[in-house]
Amino acid sequence: MIQHLLLISHVSKHFGGNVAVSDVSFAVEEKQIFGLIGPNGAGKTTLFNCITGFFPTTSGDVIFDNKKINTLRPDEVCKLGMARTWQRVKPLGSLTVLENVMVGAFSITNTTREAEIIAREQLQMVELTDYTTKSAGSLSIGLKKKLELARVLATRPKMLLLDEICGGLNHTETDIILDIIRNIRIKGATIVFIEHDMKAVTSICDRIVVLNSGEKLAEGTPEEITNNSDVISAYLGGGHHA
Amino acid sequence: MKKIALSVIAATAVALPIFIGENPYLIGIMISVLMMAALSSAWNILGGYAGQYSFGHAAYFGTGAYSTLILLTLNNSLNPLFCMAMGIIVASIIALITGSIVFRLRGHYFGLASIAVAEIVRLSVLNLEFTGGAQGILLSDVSLWGIDLNSKNPFYYGMLLVLVVTLSISQYLRTSKTGYYLQAIREDQDAAASLGINLAFYKNKALLISAALTSILGSLYGLYIRFIDTSAVLDLRLSIEIILTAIIGGVGTMWGPVVGALLLVPLAEMLRSNLLGDVLVKAGLVSETSGIGVFLKENLAHAHVLVYGIITVLCILYLPKGILGLFRRVK
Numbered sequence: 001m002i003q004h005l006l007l008i009s010h011v012s013k014h015f016g017g018n019v020a021v022s023d024v025s026f027a028v029e030e031k032q033i034f035g036l037i038g039p040n041g042a043g044k045t046t047l048f049n050c051i052t053g054f055f056p057t058t059s060g061d062v063i064f065d066n067k068k069i070n071t072l073r074p075d076e077v078c079k080l081g082m083a084r085t086w087q088r089v090k091p092l093g094s095l096t097v098l099e100n101v102m103v104g105a106f107s108i109t110n111t112t113r114e115a116e117i118i119a120r121e122q123l124q125m126v127e128l129t130d131y132t133t134k135s136a137g138s139l140s141i142g143l144k145k146k147l148e149l150a151r152v153l154a155t156r157p158k159m160l161l162l163d164e165i166c167g168g169l170n171h172t173e174t175d176i177i178l179d180i181i182r183n184i185r186i187k188g189a190t191i192v193f194i195e196h197d198m199k200a201v202t203s204i205c206d207r208i209v210v211l212n213s214g215e216k217l218a219e220g221t222p223e224e225i226t227n228n229s230d231v232i233s234a235y236l237g238g239g240h241h242a
Numbered sequence: 243m244k245k246i247a248l249s250v251i252a253a254t255a256v257a258l259p260i261f262i263g264e265n266p267y268l269i270g271i272m273i274s275v276l277m278m279a280a281l282s283s284a285w286n287i288l289g290g291y292a293g294q295y296s297f298g299h300a301a302y303f304g305t306g307a308y309s310t311l312i313l314l315t316l317n318n319s320l321n322p323l324f325c326m327a328m329g330i331i332v333a334s335i336i337a338l339i340t341g342s343i344v345f346r347l348r349g350h351y352f353g354l355a356s357i358a359v360a361e362i363v364r365l366s367v368l369n370l371e372f373t374g375g376a377q378g379i380l381l382s383d384v385s386l387w388g389i390d391l392n393s394k395n396p397f398y399y400g401m402l403l404v405l406v407v408t409l410s411i412s413q414y415l416r417t418s419k420t421g422y423y424l425q426a427i428r429e430d431q432d433a434a435a436s437l438g439i440n441l442a443f444y445k446n447k448a449l450l451i452s453a454a455l456t457s458i459l460g461s462l463y464g465l466y467i468r469f470i471d472t473s474a475v476l477d478l479r480l481s482i483e484i485i486l487t488a489i490i491g492g493v494g495t496m497w498g499p500v501v502g503a504l505l506l507v508p509l510a511e512m513l514r515s516n517l518l519g520d521v522l523v524k525a526g527l528v529s530e531t532s533g534i535g536v537f538l539k540e541n542l543a544h545a546h547v548l549v550y551g552i553i554t555v556l557c558i559l560y561l562p563k564g565i566l567g568l569f570r571r572v573k
Contacts, residue, residue, distance in 0.1 A: 073440070084436050094425075112418060
């Protein structure tokens with residue numbers, strides 16, 4: 001039997017008369033790297049916000065680890081083992097890099113000493129140990145993205161939702177982040193991944209869902225998606241080919 | 243090094259009344275300094291660490307003062323600690339009601355609501371019978387539980403003790419899970435929530451600690467001056483002074499409120515007693531009979547609030563992190 005860690009069941013989200021997400025369903029299996037792609041305004045981030053408790057869903061259910069989570073608060077969702085990063089990074093600016101990651105670690109420990117140990121481990125994993133005492137606000141965008149990753153990893157999540165973690169990064173930085181993500185999967189976490197960079201998505205994902213104007217357009221393996229004519233026309237705007 | 247500095251400060255603080263001797267005026271100013279430092283530190287736990295600016299802390303201060311004096315005028319054999327505890331309970335109830343309603347909302351609602359709640363408390367006290375209304379409450383006993391209430395030294399040490407307790411709580415919070423969580427909330431509420439922080443719970447916790455400490459100080463102050471009315475302990479002006487002290491000293495730092503109080507309280511006193519004008523006259527810079535001399539004498543005493551305002555504006559422009567921010571290396 002296949003174990004679904006996350007089940008999105010007929011989820012819709014309306015803002016007034018504006019339909020941001022419309023009747024989207026898919027399932028993510030344990031230890032998958034799952035891609036969520038689509039053009040700007042397709043509803044990817046809105047869907048993330050619905051999954052992680054930041055927006056209530058208008059209709060439909062989100063089931064995580066056999067629990068219905070779409071009525072929970074963000075902190076409760078996090079406590080169940082689902083962590084997210086932000087498309088626009090949200091560092092705790094006046095705290096140091098180490099302190100940022102410690103805040104994440106406090107969700108699994110109550111003592112400052114243990115939180116610091118966990119935080120240092122995570123900083124090592126994302127190669128940020130040289131910046132431990134720098135203030136988070138002073139980092140470059142590439143380092144801030146790494147910090148976001150370290151911070152959510154410190155909550156020891158079962159599932160990670162990454163919202164354009166490679167956005168604004170150059171090729172070298174993207175490759176480093178993708179390596180880190182592969183490592184995270186090896187350690188047993190499941191990953192859902194919003195990304196614009198098609199090369200990054202197809203190189204790392206086991207399975208991909210394409211959203212367009214709030215609706216699910218296609219689902220399949222990276223090869224199926226790259227050869228799907230609907231996806232090509234939605235993504236590239238008609239007859240153009242990349 | 244740090245420990246030596248702390249010991250010197252502590253020893254000075256403890257020995258100060260002995261040096262000053264029987265000068266009630268100076269002791270009075272020192273009591274005001276300690277009280278404002280403690281009030282501002284207590285406010286700082288909520289406003290500085292958690293970033294939730296309360297503009298109505300006078301409500302908790304007044305609650306402590308009124309609870310204590312009302313109880314003692316009813317029965318002067320009550321234990322002072324019991325009266326303080328009652329003050330804490332009333333202040334906590336007000337804090338919990340405010341927090342549980344307003345902390346669900348984002349943005350500046352807490353700041354606005356804190357003013358509204360403080361005004362509700364002030365107007366209630368002003369119009370109720372058992373609070374003495376506009377006449378206020380006078381505690382006629384001059385001696386309770388063997389303490390001579392006319393002597394200022396017990397209150398000096400009382401305020402010092404509460405300040406030490408407040409600073410200790412402040413320091414403990416800063417290095418504990420709660421302190422990290424409060425700072426995370428201040429920096430970015432979405433990020434904080436996504437990392438498993440229950441926003442409303444931790445904001446309420448900070449408010450509760452802050453309100454309880456403020457109420458204790460109110461109780462002590464009520465016993466100290468023995469006559470209170472709404473303009474003395476429930477005024478918006480007091481709430482503002484608490485905030486300014488923290489901002490000028492350094493919001494979110496442990497010692498900022500203490501530095502702010504050490505600077506502002508004596509300054510306000512100097513202006514109020516026209517010491518500044520006197521000094522200028524005595525130094526021969528200004529003639530007492532000249533236009534400027536007369537102007538200073540007549541107006542400067544009323545100008546301490548104006549000077550507070552000017553200092554605050556200068557601070558915000560040039561020292562956005564307060565005086566302590568000057569000594570902090572930029573990382």
